[in-house]
Amino acid sequence: MSNLADRIESYLKKILEETDEGFVVLQRGVLAGEFSCAPSQINYVLGTRFTVERGYLVESRRGGGGYLRIVRLGWNQDSQFQGLIRQLIGDQLTYERALGLLKRLLEEEVVSSREAALIRTMLHPDSLNNDVFHPDILRAHMMKRILTTLSREDLI
Known part of the structure; x- marks a missing residue:
């Protein structure tokens, strides 16, 4: 069985693949609740597996109306x-x-x-x-x- 970080990464990549917009907007607390983990674990996955080098931009705002926006950057000649x-x-x-x-x-x-x-x-x-x-x-x-x-x- 894969570890928690692997499961979170797989989940996020799957929902990114399913969207036509090329990005997803999530709430850190809701996502942490789905995986029964602390929000810091979500931060860890985003910080290590969703980096610009790996083709992602992550925008984050904390607080009550906070959100996570994960953008999958495209790779093509005009990108x-x-x-x-x-x-x-x-x-x-x-x-x-x-x-x-x-x-x-x-x-x-x-x-x-x-x-x-x-x-x-x-x-x-x-x-x-x-x-x-x-x-x-x-x-x-x-x-x-x-x-x-x-x-x-x-x-x-």
């Missing part, structure tokens, strides 16, 4: 998501954040499992030479180049 990701990558990219982004590329079928494995190997800390470049800076540069290549129509 604002690609520009947003390039901005968020910035000049440095940790391996953990790179893996989150790579997971999203796999979910969107932008890359195959084999391609993802190759990219993961290329971005792994052991693959980056610390003597020449700072690994996070090099990883950010490499990921930006990968995204630029993936967004081109004229792939070789």
Whole structure:
């Protein structure tokens, strides 16, 4: 049986898939009640599994009239998501954040499992030479180049 965080994640992804709007609006307390958990557990799932790197924007307002809005960002050539990701990558990219982004590329079928494995190997800390470049800076540069290549129509 999966743990609580996995069940919450699966539930949220399922309702996002079922909506035509590309987003859902929920109340944290109601959601916590459905899973018999503390609202902080909902926050944990949102903060770790619904990140921008993984293709989600989460808006949250606390209080009596509070809500959660989870937006699934699209991946296509005209998508604002690609520009947003390039901005968020910035000049440095940790391996953990790179893996989150790579997971999203796999979910969107932008890359195959084999391609993802190759990219993961290329971005792994052991693959980056610390003597020449700072690994996070090099990883950010490499990921930006990968995204630029993936967004081109004229792939070789």
